[in-house]
Amino acid sequence: MDLKETLLSSYLAFDAQDGPQRKLQDVRAAAIEVFEQQGFPTKKLEDWKYTSLRTLTKTNFSVFPKEEVNLKLEEVKPYILQDVDTFKIVFVDGIYNAYLSETTHDGVDVCLLSAALTKRKFAPVIKKYFNQIAEKEASLTALNTAFTKEGAYIYVPEGKVVEKPVQIIHFATDKNPNMILQPRNLIVLAKNAEIQIVERHQSLSSGATFTNVVTEIFTEQNAQLDYYKIQNDNSEASLVDSTFISQQKHSHAKVHTFSFGGKLTRNNLNFYHKSPEINSTMKGITLIEGKQFVDHHTLVHHAQPNSESHQDYKGIYAENATGVFNGKIIVEKEAQKTNAFQQNNNILMDDKASINTKPQLEIFADDVKCSHGCTIGQLDEDALFYLQSRGIPKKEARGLLTYAFANNILQSVQIDSVKKRINKLIANKLGVNIGFDV
Amino acid sequence: MAYTEEELKKELETKEYEYGFYTDIESDTFPVGLNEDIVRAISARKNEPAWMTKWRLEAFEKFQQMDEPDWANVNYEKPDLQSIAYYSAPKAQVKYDSLDEVDPELLKTFEKLGISLDEQKKLAGVAVDIVMDSVSVATTFKDTLAEKGIIFCSISEAIQEHPELVQKYIGAVIPRTDNYYAALNSAVFSDGSFCYIPKGVHCPMELSTYFRINQAGTGQFERTLVIADEGSYVSYLEGCTAPARDENQLHAAVVELIALDDAEIKYSTVQNWFPGDKDGKGGVFNFVTKRGICHERSKISWTQVETGSAVTWKYPSCILKGNDSIGEFYSIALTNNFQQADTGTKMIHLGKRTKSTIISKGISAGHSQNSYRGLVKVGANAKNARNFSQCDSLLMGNKCGAHTFPYIEAKSKTAKIEHEATTSKIGEDQIFYCNQRGIDTEKAIALIVNGFSKEVLNKLPMEFAVEAQKLLEISLEGSVG
Numbered sequence: 001m002d003l004k005e006t007l008l009s010s011y012l013a014f015d016a017q018d019g020p021q022r023k024l025q026d027v028r029a030a031a032i033e034v035f036e037q038q039g040f041p042t043k044k045l046e047d048w049k050y051t052s053l054r055t056l057t058k059t060n061f062s063v064f065p066k067e068e069v070n071l072k073l074e075e076v077k078p079y080i081l082q083d084v085d086t087f088k089i090v091f092v093d094g095i096y097n098a099y100l101s102e103t104t105h106d107g108v109d110v111c112l113l114s115a116a117l118t119k120r121k122f123a124p125v126i127k128k129y130f131n132q133i134a135e136k137e138a139s140l141t142a143l144n145t146a147f148t149k150e151g152a153y154i155y156v157p158e159g160k161v162v163e164k165p166v167q168i169i170h171f172a173t174d175k176n177p178n179m180i181l182q183p184r185n186l187i188v189l190a191k192n193a194e195i196q197i198v199e200r201h202q203s204l205s206s207g208a209t210f211t212n213v214v215t216e217i218f219t220e221q222n223a224q225l226d227y228y229k230i231q232n233d234n235s236e237a238s239l240v241d242s243t244f245i246s247q248q249k250h251s252h253a254k255v256h257t258f259s260f261g262g263k264l265t266r267n268n269l270n271f272y273h274k275s276p277e278i279n280s281t282m283k284g285i286t287l288i289e290g291k292q293f294v295d296h297h298t299l300v301h302h303a304q305p306n307s308e309s310h311q312d313y314k315g316i317y318a319e320n321a322t323g324v325f326n327g328k329i330i331v332e333k334e335a336q337k338t339n340a341f342q343q344n345n346n347i348l349m350d351d352k353a354s355i356n357t358k359p360q361l362e363i364f365a366d367d368v369k370c371s372h373g374c375t376i377g378q379l380d381e382d383a384l385f386y387l388q389s390r391g392i393p394k395k396e397a398r399g400l401l402t403y404a405f406a407n408n409i410l411q412s413v414q415i416d417s418v419k420k421r422i423n424k425l426i427a428n429k430l431g432v433n434i435g436f437d438v
Numbered sequence: 439m440a441y442t443e444e445e446l447k448k449e450l451e452t453k454e455y456e457y458g459f460y461t462d463i464e465s466d467t468f469p470v471g472l473n474e475d476i477v478r479a480i481s482a483r484k485n486e487p488a489w490m491t492k493w494r495l496e497a498f499e500k501f502q503q504m505d506e507p508d509w510a511n512v513n514y515e516k517p518d519l520q521s522i523a524y525y526s527a528p529k530a531q532v533k534y535d536s537l538d539e540v541d542p543e544l545l546k547t548f549e550k551l552g553i554s555l556d557e558q559k560k561l562a563g564v565a566v567d568i569v570m571d572s573v574s575v576a577t578t579f580k581d582t583l584a585e586k587g588i589i590f591c592s593i594s595e596a597i598q599e600h601p602e603l604v605q606k607y608i609g610a611v612i613p614r615t616d617n618y619y620a621a622l623n624s625a626v627f628s629d630g631s632f633c634y635i636p637k638g639v640h641c642p643m644e645l646s647t648y649f650r651i652n653q654a655g656t657g658q659f660e661r662t663l664v665i666a667d668e669g670s671y672v673s674y675l676e677g678c679t680a681p682a683r684d685e686n687q688l689h690a691a692v693v694e695l696i697a698l699d700d701a702e703i704k705y706s707t708v709q710n711w712f713p714g715d716k717d718g719k720g721g722v723f724n725f726v727t728k729r730g731i732c733h734e735r736s737k738i739s740w741t742q743v744e745t746g747s748a749v750t751w752k753y754p755s756c757i758l759k760g761n762d763s764i765g766e767f768y769s770i771a772l773t774n775n776f777q778q779a780d781t782g783t784k785m786i787h788l789g790k791r792t793k794s795t796i797i798s799k800g801i802s803a804g805h806s807q808n809s810y811r812g813l814v815k816v817g818a819n820a821k822n823a824r825n826f827s828q829c830d831s832l833l834m835g836n837k838c839g840a841h842t843f844p845y846i847e848a849k850s851k852t853a854k855i856e857h858e859a860t861t862s863k864i865g866e867d868q869i870f871y872c873n874q875r876g877i878d879t880e881k882a883i884a885l886i887v888n889g890f891s892k893e894v895l896n897k898l899p900m901e902f903a904v905e906a907q908k909l910l911e912i913s914l915e916g917s918v919g
Contacts, residue, residue: 008754046509185693334835351818359857361842366833366863374849376816 003057005037007180008032010063011146013277020117021149021157027131031145035109038139049176050324050356051266051295056140056238059208061180065093070177071204076171078203084417086198087166089152091183091204096150099170108162109155111429113184114326116153125155129188133272134245141242144182144214151213152203153182156193156223165196165415170211172237177207185215189223189251196226203237208263215243219251221275227253228418231265232260232425242268256413257284259294266295273335276304278341285406285422286315287429288384289349295324302335311342314406317353325357327372333364342372347379356403379405399432451648468525472522474498477625480525487601497624504618506869510780511841514749517688517723524626524659554739565780569883574601582642583724589634593661596632605635607665611694611731611757620727621688622877623659627692630661635701644899646675662693666701668734673704673903687722689747693739695730699760702737703730706898708906711746718776718805721748728754729784732792740783741897743906748777753811755784758792758820765794768894772910773806773838782812782843787820787853796827799891802838815851823850829859832890856861884911 010033014021020026036378040057041048064347069092079090080100087110090100096112103111116122135141138265152270172179181201189195203209231239238260245253259265286294300309300313315323329340346355359372387397403426413419427433463570468476477498481491506516547760575913583590588602596604614624635641666672688709697703705728714721724747730738740754767783785794801826802808808831831840842859864886872882887910888895895903 094504121874262889332454336836346848348848348853350850353851354847354849356845356847358843359859360844361859361861362839363831363833363841363861364839365836366838367836367859368833368863372842372857372859374844374846374855374857376846378851378854 020114030144034142064174109324113151113153147182148184154187158190159192162196168199171392172203172209172385174205181211187217193225198228200230217245222250225253227255229257233247233262238264240266252279254281259286270299279305280309285311288317288321302331315346318349323355328360331363336367338368340370344374458695462662501621512778514667536800589637593632619725623692627659627661633664637667638669641672660691669700693728697736699734706741726752731757734760737764744771761789768897773800775804777806780809784813787816787823798829802833803834811843813845816848818849825855827857831861
């Protein structure tokens, strides 16, 4: 049975179960229909031209976990930010793990979507925001909607600045091998609210895992979002991350994506501007090797005047790794005085590595400043020679230069702990001791 | 009081297509419709050898299995291929020794177009092979070219007289199955130009061809084949104008360039098909497949100025097969009113140390949509390949759109690829500066657009550059304040 059929038949069982999903019956029924019609995206679709899900759809994934798994802190310590006080929402094989988590309802709601779906006091928020910005016609997003049950729920009320970052962590374990995980996150920032979030998906299993996560984020007027995605999974884990951000006036949403590993990683990052004077920032470092594959699809939809967006993605591809970047900027005719910038720089380290990039602009307004730049190249031979002539071995010299290439993305990371962690990951990956902290 | 924006707009809107006229020459037209018999009939009418008929029929068979593509960023009503006549030739099919013998109606047409054959001959030193509705009626300077061994004639003539060259190279760069319109063209092409430059010959003059769609309801399917043998050089010019008509006309040409070792081909186009009126009614559909192949150390350079057509769908490409070969693409695409253009290039790097340059300037005004779509592909064996691309768009008003779809695929770690794109408008300060110095707004816009397009205009041969500059001015005057 191929994965589509498995999912469709599992849906029937899922739909019959008692649980928080009951509340969303109509939404889910509509969504599964979309998925049933479209199936998994194929390379024939423009958006999936370079990304094949074939091996995934041939794998026998299961939708329901066989058992609830308790993890010891020691087992997962490396994957959780320790040196900073945070709220944590931790899931193991798709099930909430209270022991590792630290949630709150004190001034801000950091809890579970399942709770938000069932408790009456959250009903107005769910009604107003749930599934409002997620793309209804995208088959994988629809698939996630159809299986909505669990995920992170964060609501920051008006004027509240959340004092510590929130970590959202999903673990996959050996106890429930070959799981397809479909977490659904809903994050709402009311007027003048501020929050920092770190999201991570980690497989502890040697078997295949497939995560199809959808995150909806709403930043109301003047809200500030600072979001970090750390993707450093093992070579059997695949991730499709679809994030939809709806922004209101004067809000600023920043998303950093660090893609350091995984069998297949696909990021769909979408920003929608709902009123004027909005700022969107998306940055990313991709550093992969082996047969890893990372695909970044970004969309910024400028629909209102006086907004700006900044994109900066750096990619370093070694061995047989493949990278895809597709950045789309749409400027509607109402969106005069838009400033939209996009930059994508790539380095291919080895002959078998490849990169496919498509920085795309669709512009309907005339009074705008839009630019995109894209390069593919190598480390500067002269710079390398310079370092070597000063007694720095070639490997270290290459490491330093590569590090420098990616470094300006790190500059804008606001959480020190995250910055250190990424810094260390990059140094490890490059096999060099950077010898200094950022 | 100076010219106001309103006045400018009005003038532009009422400005009729300058070349919108229709010559009444009795044409020998086939019945409308498309089927195997028509393909056979075209081939028979042109006295083609059996291999050519077979080649056409195979193409037609493939064509029937294909669907019209719809991935381009354009919207139009798909032409009904069954309502087109696939062959029309001016009746007077005698070969002329001098211009006096040519149908005076035809001569008048040329005059309105501004191509006086005599004048052209004298002033520009250009050999003009005029294609008027499919059949070549006048060829000049043939003797001069023949001395050097250069073959420059219509493709029908080439099929008769140089079958070995045609058979070897036709479809070599653009296979019949390449795409829907290439397959259609392969099956029903009526005429076109053929050019062969022998080894080591530097073609002494610019070769040029003027195409026109004339007969009502006639689709025009030209086929151009340019072969530059080892170490040769040729500069080829192609220019188009078409009469105004309300129903859409289809133009699906195929151009193949072959640059053998150390050869260089420079191919320049000024395209000014009828773009439709200010309400978007009528206009030509221009669905063209153009591609060149570069062998060792050879060079192909495409330069195009696109100001016409209701819908343009065109990607002159280079396959850089040989080591050290060079591909260039310089383009200005200007759209106004309801025009739609989806144009760009493909640079396929296969050989080592291959280089390509892409400079694309898009100017959109009115309600038009202008897209750049390009592919830069570096194969795994293309060591030290180099590409530089620059796509700039200029927008006038908020009713038009500018789009960029650059695809970049690199499979070699030694590849160096740069892509840059910007979108902007004409600055009020720039216009103000010109106004201040006594240059009116209309002139100022022309000046700025010319400056914006200069990098590409500079690449055009002299006689084309002047025409192109004029075209840009005509198409743009007053489209913005």
